[in-house]
Amino acid sequence: MRSENEKYSEYVSGNIEKIGKDSGFLGLSNVWIRECIKKNYAQNFTWLGRPIIQIPQDTYAIQELIWSCRPDLIIETGIAHGGSLILSASILAILDYCDAVEQGRELNPNTSRRKVLGIDIDIRAHNRSAIESHPMSHKIEMIEGSSIDDDVISQVKHIAQGYERILIFLDSNHTHEHVLAELKAYAPLTSINSYCVVWDTGVEDLPEYFCEDRPWGLGNNPKTAAIEYLKLLELETVNGADGKRLKFEIDKIIEHKLVLTASPDGFLKRV
Numbered sequence: 001m002r003s004e005n006e007k008y009s010e011y012v013s014g015n016i017e018k019i020g021k022d023s024g025f026l027g028l029s030n031v032w033i034r035e036c037i038k039k040n041y042a043q044n045f046t047w048l049g050r051p052i053i054q055i056p057q058d059t060y061a062i063q064e065l066i067w068s069c070r071p072d073l074i075i076e077t078g079i080a081h082g083g084s085l086i087l088s089a090s091i092l093a094i095l096d097y098c099d100a101v102e103q104g105r106e107l108n109p110n111t112s113r114r115k116v117l118g119i120d121i122d123i124r125a126h127n128r129s130a131i132e133s134h135p136m137s138h139k140i141e142m143i144e145g146s147s148i149d150d151d152v153i154s155q156v157k158h159i160a161q162g163y164e165r166i167l168i169f170l171d172s173n174h175t176h177e178h179v180l181a182e183l184k185a186y187a188p189l190t191s192i193n194s195y196c197v198v199w200d201t202g203v204e205d206l207p208e209y210f211c212e213d214r215p216w217g218l219g220n221n222p223k224t225a226a227i228e229y230l231k232l233l234e235l236e237t238v239n240g241a242d243g244k245r246l247k248f249e250i251d252k253i254i255e256h257k258l259v260l261t262a263s264p265d266g267f268l269k270r271v
């Protein structure tokens with residue numbers, strides 16, 4: 001017999017499935033997202049005191065992904081003010097806390113291996129000092145350099161070798177060429193059943209004039225890169241860092257749950 005919890009979770013799945021077929025509701029949300037971008041709405045928020053450049057719905061997705069994937073390493077490209085690093089670090093700290101409670105032991109924050117590795121081409125002094133003096137800093141390591149620089153990629157791969165469950169967030173330069181290079185470099189590090197999230201795929205759904213002052217835009221953005229990468233994985237055999245063939249599926253359930261997201265078709269689940 002199904003438990004009450006199972007029944008509730010089936011009800012929610014049905015709810016999300018219905019939303020996914022409701023083009024009117026999804027269409028309204030596209031209009032809302034477009035207005036948010038015009039007004040720089042994603043910049044209005046902080047996580048534990050640090051500015052984060054995400055809409056709140058996507059921060060919810062981050063929390064759910066970290067809880068369900070239980071990574072020991074999160075790799076993030078694009079640090080900016082540090083809010084997304086602090087968010088990931090804080091949810092990893094909650095995982096540490098929950099482990100300690102479940103195992104009936106004292107929490108010792110210094111013994112956990114879980115951490116976030118952030119990469120940014122320009123970590124400004126005021127951001128670095130705020131991140132380094134934050135109580136979550138013990139769970140954060142940063143590399144300054146371009147995420148597609150060979151030396152940076154080898155440093156990240158070297159660090160990743162010591163970890164078992166890896167989750168990836170790509171949120172740096174949003175041009176097609178850059179994101180495709182990031183996918184080639186980092187997506188193979190994603191663990192099976194974990195995700196490589198490509199943020200800001202929604203650029204592809206905006207009117208062309210929205211990105212006139214940016215090097216990315218229609219036809220040249222994270223979504224076009226993600227689609228090309230998925231095609232490449234179909235045509236060629238590419239193995240993950242674990243030696244198993246790399247295959248990702250776009251998780252539409254997360255997207256239809258959020259409805260409002262900056263990253264339609266950007267939640268790539270390694271299967």
Ligand SMILES: C[S@@+](CC[C@H](N)C(=O)[O-])C[C@H]1O[C@@H](n2cnc3c(N)ncnc32)[C@H](O)[C@@H]1O
Pocket residue numbers: 051052053054077078079080081082083084085119120121122145146147148171172173
């Ligand atoms: C959208 S912001 C990141 C926002 C952050 N993830 C958050 O949610 O708060 C993009 C960042 O990417 C960085 N960036 C731009 N080009 C880069 C590159 N080639 N390699 C690494 N980082 C880069 C910028 O310096 C900027 O800080």
